[in-house]
Amino acid sequence: MSIKVFLNEDEIPRQWYNLAPDLPSPLQPPIGPDGTPVPPQGWYKIFPENLIEQEYSQKRWLDIPDEILKILYRWRPSPLRRAVYLEEALGTPAKIYYKDESVSPAGSHKPNTAVAQAWYNKQFGTKTITTETGAGQWGSALSFSCGLVGLECKVFMVRISFDQKPFRKMMMQTWGANCVASPSNETNAGRSFLEKDPDTPGSLGMAISEAIEAAVADSSGATKYSLGSVLNHVLMHQTIIGLEAKKQLAKIGVGKPDIVIGCAGGGSNFAGLAFPFTYDKINGADIEIIPVEPTSCPTMTRGLFAYDFGDTAGTTPLAPMHTLGHSFVPPPIHAGGLRYHGMAPLVSQAIVEGLFAPRSIHQIECYQGAVQWARTEGIIPAPETSHAIAAVIQEALKAKQEGKEKTILFNLSGHGLMDLVGYNKYFEGELSDYALPQEEIDKTEEELKDYPKAQINKSGKW
C-alpha cells in the first residue's frame, strides 16, 4: 500500500488542459453592459495580450514553457498522499487520496498560476503587477512569483483580513511586494467605498476595483492587473494538479476515482484538480465531482446563473456565472478565500450542464473536520480547505454506511498556519453557523434585472 506517491521532475505534465473546447454547450462570451461580446482587445488595458490569448483559447492543450517548469520544480510535482490515518479513525472502507498543495512556498495551490502569470507578464514587458487579496494567500503567491521573475507587485488586501492576518502582509513584504488595506485612499474606487461606509470590512469585489483602477491609471501600459482565480487561463494553469494526480494514481494502479472533491471560492483549485477528470466524465467515465462552498456564501448552491460583473464598482466585463450579485458583502466568516460573490464561468457552465454536484457546508462542521484531519493526518488545513475535508468525511461515512469501497480524491489546497486565529475562535466557541437569509439572495435578481440575461444551455446528458 502506498501512502505517498511522488513523481520526478521529468514526469511533470508538460501541457495545461483547457476544458473550454470540451464543454458540451460552449461558454457564453464576456459582454459589455449593452450586450455586445467583449473581444480580446477589450481586455488589453488590464491584462497582457499573451494571457488574453490563453483566456480565449479553444485549444485543448497548451504547452507549459520550460522556464515556468523550472520555477515550479521548487515544489512540483506535489505529492499525492493517501489519508490512511483518517480512514482508520473513521472506520471507512473508502480510500481517500489527496493532492498536497500546501507544500508550495506560499502554502497553497495559488503559486501555480501566479508563477505563470508573472512569467507571461515579464515576457510581455510589464513592469508592475497590481492585484487584490482576500485571506492573503493570493497576494503572497503573487509577491513570491513577481520577486522571482523581477516584477514590482502591489497588493490591495481586504481590510478585515489585513487586520486579522498581519503575518500574510509580512510574507508579502519579505518577498518584496507592497501591500495596503482595501478600501484604501489610493484610488477613486477606494475613496468612494470609504465615503459610503468608513467602517466597511472590505470585500474582494472592492479590492478588485481598486487594483484594476491602479493598473489602468498607469498610462504607459507597463502596469497590469492580475487575478488569482475565476478566469479561464487561471483555471487552466491549475490543471497541472489534476494532471499530476492522474499520473500518480496510475503509478499505484488506481484506474479512476469515484468521487473528486475540492473547495471552491472562485473555482481555481477545484478546477485544477477536477477538470482533467471532467474530461473523462464528458467521455463516459462515472465520476461524481463535488465543489464545496460555505453556507454563508452559497454562490453555486443558491446563487443565480446570470451575467454579472467581477467587481463591486462594475469595471469588468459581465461574465456568465453563478453569482450573489456584485455588491454582495459576505459575512465575515474565516474562510476568507471562499467569500467571493461569483464563480468561474467554466465551473458555472459545467454546473449548469450537470457535470458537478455543488454542496454547501456550515462553518462549524468544517472546523470539526479540519481538527479531526490535523489530529490524524497532521497537516493543519487552511479554513478554505476544511470545506473540502468536511465533504470528504461526509462521503467517507456514507461509503461506510453503504459498505462500499469507494475511491475519493480531493485537493488539499493549502495549510492554515497563517489562519490560526480562526482555529482559536473555534476552540473558544466564538464561531456560529450562518446561512445567508433568502432576502439577501433575492436582492441579486433585483440588482441584475437591467443587464442581459445568460442562457441556460445544457445537453441533458447529466
Ligand SMILES: *Cc1c(COP(=O)(O)O)cnc(C)c1O
Ligand atoms: C484562495 C484559496 C482558495 C479558494 O480559491 P479558489 O480559486 O476557489 O481555489 C481555496 N483554498 C486555499 C488554500 C486558498 O488559498
